[in-house]
Amino acid sequence: MESQVEQSCPICGTENSLKMLAHTSEIPYFGEHTQITMSCHSCGWRVTDFIPAEGKKAGSWKLVVSSTEHISSRVVRSSSCTVRIVELGLEVTPGSSSTGYISNVEGVLDRFSSAIGTIRRQADAEGDGDILKKCDELLSKIDMVKNGRLTVTLELLDPVGHSQILHEEAVSSEISDEDARELDPGPVYPVFDVSSDN
């Protein structure tokens, strides 16, 4: 389903420039999800999100990643989701341009490595040895996790409740309303509010 959305682009402000693509499909073990992609034909801004057919509560998902078998577990990360690697003190919050994705634990680790790589290049250019050392430590630890030689806890915190980790050992729990309010809700799209009312 493709439709023109009567909304201004949140980035460039062009009126009625947004196009929305909705695609509903069955994701194995997760059930039916609708993938929504919004794009602006004026500036090229684009965002993807996933909305489950069944309503979900604010929740957290935790998986102790201790072997290479956990590395291939599927992860659905919605645009409202905060991702943490607890033991390494790493956290990605949604921010205003967050986008949803379906990946696996390895893909999530790769995203952290790539973000750390960006910081490392910056530190390298500025000759900041302390940060450089810290980045190298984190990168090698992430590699150890991928090889099953270091155990960490992957945690998803989602005030909207659309994110999930698919593994039989993954533990989900509800987040209190109070805690949910403290989490960054990510970008807000008027169109998504309409679909969640249905």
Ligand SMILES: [Zn+2]
């Ligand atoms: Zn735009």
